[in-house]
Amino acid sequence: MKYYDKLVFELSRPGRKGYELPADNYGNNALQSLPADLLRRDEAQLPEVSELDVVRHYTNLSMKNFGVDTGFYPLGSCTMKYNPKINEEVAADPAFTAIHPLQDAKSTQGALELYYNLQRALSEIAGLHEFTLNPYAGAHGELTGLMVMRAYHIANGDEKRTKVIVPDSAHGTNPASAMVAGLQVVEVKSKPNGSIDVEDLKPLLDDTVAGIMMTNPNTLGMFETEIMEIASLVHEAGGLLYYDGANLNPLLGKVRPGDMGFDIMHINLHKTFSTPHGGGGPGSGPVGVVEKLARFLPNPKVVKNADGSFGVSTGSESLGSVSTFFGNFGVMMRAYAYILTLGKENIRNVGPLATLNANYIKESLKDDYLLPIEGACKHEFVFDGLKDKSTGVTTLNVAKRLLDYGFHAPTIYFPLLFHESMMIEPTETESLETLDEFIEVMHKVAREARETPDAVKDAPLTTLVRKLDETGAAKNPVLTYRQYLAGESK
Amino acid sequence: MSNKFMPHTDADIRRMLDKIGVDSIDDLYNDVPREVIYTSDYNIPSAMSEIELRRHFEELGRKNRRLTVFAGGGAYDHYSPSTVAHLLQRSEFYTAYTPYQPEISQGTLQYIFEYQSIISELTGMEATNASMYDGATATAEAMFMMVASAKKRNRVVASATIADRVLDVVATYARFHGVELTVVAEKDGVSDLEAIKAELEKGDVAGVIVPTPNKYGIIEDFTGLADAIHAAKAYFAINADPSALAVLRTPAEWGADVACGDGQTLGMPLNFGGPYLGYISCAKSMLRKMPGRVVGVTRDADGKRAFVLTLQAREQHIRREKATSNICSNQSLMALYATIYVALMGRQGMKELNALACDGAHYLFDRLTATGLFRPAFPGSPFLKEFVVATDLDVDSLNAMLLDNGIMGGINLGEGRVEFAVTEKRTKEEIDRLVDLIETFSK
């Protein structure tokens, strides 16, 4: 296929157009009569292209992308499972897409019922009392959950509880969310196997602790075996436990976060509940809480009335609003469809099969790749690069070489506990044949690293574009077409 | 255990367990304390086939009513060209994640670059990020940007004419983060510029946020405001409707340092409130305080033009608690939506649709006031597609009557004030019918 390299602006020709609008028969020229001072002076340099130009352009762009539908996407910590097509179809129904968020609740009963049902299903799966579906993404859920934590302590007159404990192995988002929520981050050390060091935790638990944020299984894919002790220590100290739902997938059907003592959690619907990652979003980050925290959840809230109808309410003790309306409703529709498709019979197999897939890859590759932590992992695990370090082939090189073989790379250089981290998460939707193909290619790359290391260091060799000059991009940022043109004309 | 989304046959499972060296999958959970292993069934419905699932959604859908929408309040019934939805179904776009591997993500990276370019054209600002969750959170992040830029100042002044739903979110973020937010009361339906200047004179203001069009639909006049703000060494943010910026004076033309707002107006379906899109643009001087992802142009090893995530050292995964924001994604697919939409509408269409909406809104305004049942709430105030009128009619009963007739009437602002919105999708006939129904109702 021909290499496509145009920007939509470069297709533009004066006078061409990709739309038709009805004739303006109001006869009042109201826009033109507005005060000139309030109108735009310099016209926006927007593209002028035909509809077919647009269709071909974005179709060509799509072919420069790799998605779950293209191939195996073992991106650790991102749970890149299959995105069912029926979910896309039901979410595109105008019976839902054409309704206004401020319509009278009488005319949106179907949407409110869906919100409510999904909220109940998540509460059941999480073992918590109630969820808000308003947060837009995992990070937004973290922020909302930490606001709930803070609101609870403030309501108790415990203003001084502003310290949140975060393991040094946590996702970078955890400390950033705590900062935005106005909390101070205190790091607790991990043991060599990545789990929290309880002895290091104990001295941190004083009366300024708001709570602890945990990912379980942790960012190495290992279950925190001392969770029950940690929970009781934190609770005894008056703190709350926050569960980062990034790694919820392996627990589906096995463990409910609420049963482990967690008080607050967020779920990434785009990870665990199969909604598309969309190239980075829209996601959805519902936040669930135990009963005593429910009154602090953000507004608006969707409630079931005594007569069985659904309504919208605002709570006076709520922490406030974190979204303009009800969050990413379109994403909720997809997650709801997924839960109903699997039902109670199948959803319980999600965690076990995700865990089985991860362990199978781990055991199949640990001869060539350095496995720093032995033992059963959950949905993902981390290699510390190639076992044979003498070749100079790095994790980055391996990742890029995988692209040549038609696989997406794992998450690399995270967690920070190892120098050459390579975090692999296959998800339960991948077949044994796909896993075997991946394993074979990983072995092949390891062989290449020994035999022709320089070639591996040059990877990728077959992708549409090759290694990029990231330093140049950061040093001299060109962020718009206008800046690009200015640079070219120099 | 096999299911259409889980392809494991019993033989597969056996082979995998043998390789791992355990007897059962349960053995992989031996490290989990026994007392927390969940052995019951979840109390959720049983599995549905696609046939049953469709039927369930159809039943739910029938409980919603599609209305002829004459309300805005942060969500506008603009036309969504069919081409956009079709292209968004390319699953290479929607089943990808954040473009961490640029060599196989040029599609995503390039449309984000086009999106940044288009929003920058609309706002007139030099830089735009890859998008935010919604207009309200984007405005809260604009507040953080200004506080981070204005070293050692922690107070932000916001006009009360910013939409209530946006201001609520900004206030929530401010309260928890510890930013002192001063909301300056409105004057005759617009920002009270003198009161804002008085706040600036106190010398402790990091930034000022004002909207246009504002919560009453009024196009505000910020003459002199930028100079006053900059003289006080503070920053200037404008919350603006990006669709309207194709015709209205831009944040850059008002001298703003930051522009933010909601991209729903770029043809996005109402979708019961989301997904929409937040945008943030800024002057180059504030680039390093801008939250979220940014895409830049570069070259590959063979010299080909290519796109890449850049300026990542600002972001949460590197800066952790020292980042300006905790955002680690964007509304990427909605940024693609906005990009394709603006590409289709183009230079001319973006102006034409604003003219249609504006002319239609003024036609409705004139017809309503001509009935004698409505008075302008803010006489003489310029508006684009949304306006407020005052009435002695009971607004709730009026809207209930309209709902019975398949119409979403204006938003009841209380005290007899109603806010109507008209987009290019409304017709003269629909407007005439609305006014006729109201006249009949009043008799």
Next chain:
Amino acid sequence: MSKILDDLRYADSHEWVKLDGDIATVGITDYAQHALGSIVYVDMPEPGDEVTAGEEFGAVESVKAASDLISPVSGEVVEINSDLEDSPELVNEDAFANWIMKVKVSDPSEIDSLLDAAAYAGICEE
């Protein structure tokens, strides 16, 4: 092996200082620039800003890392190295020649608590 100059004083956060009268010239060490990799941006204070020993006064960014700059001295910034605005890579080329700021120090004795070259070399070896 990174370069360490004998006539400078060092902070354990990898800044160097040279005191001339009451003017301290501050930069980052060769070790620091090496650890960061290609530097793409130096966030500098403005002349007239007050800096405090032990507190942040700016940041250095490479493509995938960022490091806060911690002031080794207290006082008023009198000059910044504006060459770094357009050419931050100069720090990579010679971290000691390409200083970041000059400070009129309020307490010259602060410098005595900083590390000498030998002690700093010890830190870099750890």
